[in-house]
Amino acid sequence: MIREVAWRLFASEYNDANLETEGTGERPPSYVVTPLGAKVNRVFVVGVITDVENVGTDGQPMWRARVSDPTGTFHVYAGQYQPEAASALSKLKPPVFGAIVGKSRIYSPQPGTTYTSIRPEVIKSVDESVRDYWILEACRSLQKRLDAMAEAQKMDPPTKEGLVKVGVKEAIADGIVQAVNHYGKVDLSRYLAMLAEGLRYLLPEYREPIAPGEPTVDTPRPIKQEPSREADESEGKVLEIIAALDADGKGAPWEGILETATTRGVSKDSLEESINALLDKGLIYEPILGRMKKI
Amino acid sequence: MKEELAPHVHDITRALGNKVSEQEIERELSSYLNVYRVSLDTAKRSIVKKHGGNPATLATGISKTLRELMPGEQSVNLLARIVSVNERDVTVEGGSKRILYGILGDPTTTIPFTAWEPLPVPLAKGDVVRVQNAYTKEYRGQVQVNFGIRTAVAKESPTALPEFKPGAGQPYVGKPTAVRVADLREGASNVAVTARILSVERREVEVDGAPKAVFSGILADETGKTQFSAWKDFSLKPDEVLRVEGAYVKTWRGIPQVSFDERATITRLKPDLLPPSERLNVSPRMWIEDLAERGGAADVTVRGILIDLREGSGLVYRCPECRRVLRKGACRLHGEVKGEPDLRVKAVLDDGSGALTAVFDRELTEGLLDKSLEACIAAAKEAMSTDVVRDELADILVAQPIEARGNVTSDDYGLMMIVESAKLLKVDVQAEAREMLEGLEGSA
Numbered sequence: 134m135i136r137e138v139a140w141r142l143f144a145s146e147y148n149d150a151n152l153e154t155e156g157t158g159e160r161p162p163s164y165v166v167t168p169l170g171a172k173v174n175r176v177f178v179v180g181v182i183t184d185v186e187n188v189g190t191d192g193q194p195m196w197r198a199r200v201s202d203p204t205g206t207f208h209v210y211a212g213q214y215q216p217e218a219a220s221a222l223s224k225l226k227p228p229v230f231g232a233i234v235g236k237s238r239i240y241s242p243q244p245g246t247t248y249t250s251i252r253p254e255v256i257k258s259v260d261e262s263v264r265d266y267w268i269l270e271a272c273r274s275l276q277k278r279l280d281a282m283a284e285a286q287k288m289d290p291p292t293k294e295g296l297v298k299v300g301v302k303e304a305i306a307d308g309i310v311q312a313v314n315h316y317g318k319v320d321l322s323r324y325l326a327m328l329a330e331g332l333r334y335l336l337p338e339y340r341e342p343i344a345p346g347e348p349t350v351d352t353p354r355p356i357k358q359e360p361s362r363e364a365d366e367s368e369g370k371v372l373e374i375i376a377a378l379d380a381d382g383k384g385a386p387w388e389g390i391l392e393t394a395t396t397r398g399v400s401k402d403s404l405e406e407s408i409n410a411l412l413d414k415g416l417i418y419e420p421i422l423g424r425m426k427k428i
Numbered sequence: 429m430k431e432e433l434a435p436h437v438h439d440i441t442r443a444l445g446n447k448v449s450e451q452e453i454e455r456e457l458s459s460y461l462n463v464y465r466v467s468l469d470t471a472k473r474s475i476v477k478k479h480g481g482n483p484a485t486l487a488t489g490i491s492k493t494l495r496e497l498m499p500g501e502q503s504v505n506l507l508a509r510i511v512s513v514n515e516r517d518v519t520v521e522g523g524s525k526r527i528l529y530g531i532l533g534d535p536t537t538t539i540p541f542t543a544w545e546p547l548p549v550p551l552a553k554g555d556v557v558r559v560q561n562a563y564t565k566e567y568r569g570q571v572q573v574n575f576g577i578r579t580a581v582a583k584e585s586p587t588a589l590p591e592f593k594p595g596a597g598q599p600y601v602g603k604p605t606a607v608r609v610a611d612l613r614e615g616a617s618n619v620a621v622t623a624r625i626l627s628v629e630r631r632e633v634e635v636d637g638a639p640k641a642v643f644s645g646i647l648a649d650e651t652g653k654t655q656f657s658a659w660k661d662f663s664l665k666p667d668e669v670l671r672v673e674g675a676y677v678k679t680w681r682g683i684p685q686v687s688f689d690e691r692a693t694i695t696r697l698k699p700d701l702l703p704p705s706e707r708l709n710v711s712p713r714m715w716i717e718d719l720a721e722r723g724g725a726a727d728v729t730v731r732g733i734l735i736d737l738r739e740g741s742g743l744v745y746r747c748p749e750c751r752r753v754l755r756k757g758a759c760r761l762h763g764e765v766k767g768e769p770d771l772r773v774k775a776v777l778d779d780g781s782g783a784l785t786a787v788f789d790r791e792l793t794e795g796l797l798d799k800s801l802e803a804c805i806a807a808a809k810e811a812m813s814t815d816v817v818r819d820e821l822a823d824i825l826v827a828q829p830i831e832a833r834g835n836v837t838s839d840d841y842g843l844m845m846i847v848e849s850a851k852l853l854k855v856d857v858q859a860e861a862r863e864m865l866e867g868l869e870g871s872a
Contacts, residue, residue, distance in 0.1 A: 135720070135842045136776065136783045139735055158477055177735055177778065179827065232827035234735045255736050259827045265857045266829050272864060274780055302717060302781075329868055335861040 137162060138304075139177035139234055141271040144205035145327055146171065151247040152315045153239045164308075165237040165249060168319045169278040170285075172308030173237045176251055178207055179259060179267035182231040184420050185222050196222040200231060201418070203268060203334040204327050208250040209233055218253035228418060228428050229258045232267075265335055272331045278305065279324055285309050286318060340413055367399050371407040375417055376427045384424030433457060439488035440472055444481040469501050484578075489561045495536035497573065498679065499566030500839045506559040506573070508532040509589055511636065513551050519763035531636070532573060535590055538636055541573040547581050556584045566839075567750075604673040610651035612684045617676040621686060623647040624702045626709050628664045646727070647686065648708035655726055659689035669702050671695040683724045683837060711833045716782030719836050719843055729833045730845065731853055732779030734786070734825045741773045742818035743804050771801050773821055777832060777845065784843035786832055792847060796824060829853040 150167040156174075164172045180200040189195030189212060196219050200207040211219040218235075225231065235253035242248075281301045285291035291313050296306035312319070333339040374393045378385035394404045408425065411417045420426050437454045444453075453475065460471035468490050473483040489505040497504065513530035528543040528551065541562075543551075551557065560580040565572050575581060604620040612619070628645035643658040645666075656675075658664060674692040678685050688694075702708065711729045719725055740753055745767025747759035754767045773788040773796070794800055797820060799807075808814045834848040 138716075138780065138782050139733075139778045141780050157480070159480065159482070177733060177780075255826060257822075257826050262857075263827055263829070266853075266855055269855070269857050269860055270780055272861070276864065276868075304717065304781075325868070329865065332861045332865040332868070335857055336865070337858070 137174040139175045140171055140173045141177055141267060141274045142167065142171050142173065143271050143275065143327060143331060144178075144180070144200075144202050144207045146204075146275065146324065147173070147176070147207065147237075148205055148249050150239065150249055151241075152311070154311060163237075165239050166308055166311050166315065168312055168316045169275070169282050169324060170305065170309035170312035171274075171278060172304070172311065175234065175236055175254075177232070177234050177267075178202070178251065179230065179232045179264045180207065181264075181418065182225055182227050182229050182258075183418055183426075184227050185225055187223070194219065194223070198222055198225075198227075198231075199420070200233060202271070203331050207233075208248070209235065209253050209256075210238075210250050211253050211256075215253055218256045221256040222253070225256075225258060228426075230261055230264045232257050232259045232263060268331055268335055272328055275324065275328050275331070278309075279321060279328065281305050281309055282312075282319065282321060285313055286321070367403050368407045368410055370394070370397055370399055371404060372411060372416060372427060375425045379426055384420045384426035387423045387425070390425060433461075435488050436468065436472055436490075439486055440475055442487075443476050443483070443485045444479050447481075448479055469503065473502060487561070493536040494532060494534045494539045494573075497539065497564050497571050499564055499571050501564040503561050503563065503578075504559075504573075506532070506534070506557075506562060507584065507589055508534045508557060508559065510551050510553055510555045510557065511538055512553055517763075518761055519758055520760070524763075533636075539571055539573055541575065543575040543579075543581070545575065545577050545579070547575070549581065549583050551581075554586065556586050556589045558582050558584050558588075604675075608651045609647070609649045609654050612654060612677045612686060619675050619677065619686075620671060620673040621647070621649075621675055622669070622671045622697065622701070623649045624669045624699075624705060624708055625664050625666055626653065626705055627666055628658075646709075648705075649702060650708070653708065653727055654684060654686055656686040656688070659687065660692075662694045667699070667705055669697045669699050671697055683726050683835060716777075716779050716784055716843065718781075719784070720782050720838070724836045724838045724843065726835050727833065727848070728836055729831060730777060730779060730784070730836075731829070731831045732777045732783075733827060733829050734775045735778045735783075735827070736776040737818065737822050737826065738774040738776065738785060741775065742771070742821055743801075743808050743814040744770050744772060746770050769801060769805055771797075771804060771817070773825070775825060777830070782843070784836065784845050785841075786834075786845045786847050786850075788847045788850065792850060793821070796850075797821065829855065 146167050146169060150165050152166040154164050154166055156162045156164065162174045164174050166172050178200055180202040183199050183201055185196060185198045187194045188197045193213060195210060195212040198209040200209055211222050213219070233251060233253050234255040235251040238250045238252050240248045240250065281296065284299050284301060285296060288295050291310055293303070293306045293310050296309060297303055301309070371390070371394060374390055374397070375385045378389045378393065391401065391404065399407070408417070415428060417425050417427050433454070437450055437457060440453045440457065441448065441450050456475050457471055460466055460474060461468065472486055476483045476486060483502065486503055489503040491505040494506065494508060509532070511531040511533040513528055515526060515528055517524055517526050528547070530541060531538050532541045559575065561578045563574050563576060565574060604618045607616065607619045607621060609621065609623060624647065626646040626648055628643055631642050631644060632639050633642050634640070641661065643661060643664055645656060646653055647656050672688050672692055672694055675686050675688040678687055711727045713729045713731065714725065716730060716732065719728065745754045746752065747754060747762050747765050748768050749762050749765065750759065752759050752761065754765070757767065758764045771790040771793040773793050775786050777784050777786040788796065790801060797804070804817045807816050829852070830850055831853045832845060832847045832850040834845045836843055836845045838844070
């Protein structure tokens with residue numbers, strides 16, 4: 134049995150998937166097929182593990198971790214059948230950069246609703262450089278599928294043989310045809326934007342918020358802007374507020390932050406600006422919608 | 429050709445319980461053999477697997493000469509002479525068992541064999557036997573024949589096979605075919621290769637119980653590199669350019685190798701006929717999916733992530749006799765022995781296009797750990813478990829991007845790289861991301 138390759142793909146593409154297929158052989162492997170035709174049995178993900186929670190019982194723990202990348206969030210579940218991964222998860226202190234190798238899973242509680250998740254085989258905390266390299270690999274992989282899907286969309290109907298003829302690898306061509314049959318004509322611009330987003334995430338010149346209309350590509354090197362003292366001050370205050378309001382470890386609620394900030398003389402506009410800046414700098418993150426947490 | 433394949437088509441159809449028509453099987457078999465050019469054995473097994481059957485139920489073996497045998501054959505028929513035979517008791521799964529081992533010979537070559545099950549007939553030196561459904565394995569670079577539970581062994585008349593004469597084979601007749609290194613294919617004989625010797629070393633091996641010198645190394649032309657073995661002392665020197673006429677090609681687990689012996693003619697050529705060694709001696713970077721397609725390659729470079737450590741990584745103990753790694757203090761062949769400590773890593777290297785098992789030897793492992801074997805033994809003693817070494821390796825290696833160089837071989841379990849050198853990969857992520865982004869915005 135040849136080992137299944139570990140796909141590098143972004144959470145947003147993975148979570149768009151709602152097609153599951155089976156391979157052939159004695160113990161047919163199952164695959165999650167994404168709208169761009171990635172036929173995923175195993176994944177390799179590196180992102181920020183933002184929270185780990187036991188959603189099972191004390192006797193039968195089921196650890197759920199959220200792993201965020203520049204495009205979205207992966208959900209990782211490890212229970213009694215993944216003892217090593219479960220034990221590694223339970224010991225992690227989020228937020229940390231984490232590398233996860235695991236099997237793709239799709240869950241459909243009712244028709245029309247599907248959730249994708251990962252059942253981990255290996256979990257390890259890593260450093261930022263490993264995460265950055267992963268983003269680059271995920272971008273390259275995405276680019277390959279975008280190119281292949283663009284070719285497929287020129288064909289009517291696309292076939293494996295036709296794709297192989299224009300230089301698409303057989304393993305990718307197979308998934309592409311399955312994806313086209315299931316998802317129809319996918320809007321590629323959304324994934325092109327995702328690719329650009331992933332690449333910009335790696336580049337310091339795009340980290341500072343840029344005013345609309347200002348040229349972006351012509352900036353040859355990052356211009357380190359000295360942030361104004363005023364902005365600096367309010368960011369410091371906001372950070373303090375978030376830390377103080379995070380009583381239960383689940384993050385500070387937005388309403389609470391706004392209220393406290395107003396009493397300390399930070400306007401709503403400048404609060405939003407500070408939060409955006411802090412998010413960009415990686416000093417805080419949003420564990421769940423409407424809550425902010427210090428990293 | 430069609431008549432020859434008929435028994436195999438029948439065999440496959442039967443193994444699939446007649447679910448699939450013979451015409452369909454015949455078409456598939458011919459595609460595997462003629463389009464994909466895999467071996468008959470592989471083709472049969474693949475077809476049975478593809479249709480959901482069990483390849484172990486295939487019964488018609490493929491008749492081969494000993495020289496044709498490859499590692500990992502599941503079912504071969506042989507006509508061979510017993511060159512030598514001995515008995516030995518081994519411990520298998522806790523019980524003691526008597527096995528036979530020795531050497532088989534036919535006019536093409538000799539090969540070691542092991543009979544794991546009691547045979548219906550006693551075997552003696554000089555007997556000629558017809559063997560059906562034997563299987564082969566590779567051990568330390570050599571093919572070995574195994575007789576298992578499905579294997580049938582019957583004696584034949586001693587005249588069924590010419591007397592085995594060790595030593596010289598028949599000289600080739602006819603003009604050799606000129607072949608470029610990249611086009612060397614398994615089974616080719618009487619070929620002519622023009623190449624530069626990149627390295628050569630003398631090794632002593634045992635052939636039919638007698639020591640023999642073999643001169644092996646790497647040779648190359650503009651199209652690629654390959655390993656070679658010269659079974660005669662041609663006083664080969666690194667850097668010289670020569671023409672070898674009358675060589676033959678064997679593969680060792682997917683890697684073609686050139687061999688030549690006293691039947692070959694060596695002509696030394698002008699050194700400037702081929703590019704210098706440093707230009708020829710590059711290790712091409714390859715994707716694992718392409719290696720999988722080719723079934724292996726010599727001296728390639730792969731970039732990927734070590735995504736998992738396999739069983740048997742870290743501090744291991746080897747059998748002093750056969751160097752196999754001991755399991756629970758026992759060797760598969762030699763039973764309970766006092767193991768010799770060694771360090772190694774078997775890791776899954778995945779580059780996003782495919783995965784292979786990368787094997788790092790003691791020296792490389794010591795380098796990765798920055799720790800000697802002795803220090804590892806001491807650490808394991810203190811922790812009372814060898815797991816500490818494995819855990820430390822996992823800590824250093826798992827999720828790391830690396831660049832590894834070495835030979836890639838393949839068998840039923842997939843690809844394996846014997847790592848020659850490796851380094852942690854440092855990539856200028858920003859520069860590459862910027863380049864990709866520019867390409868994206870340029871095309872938009």
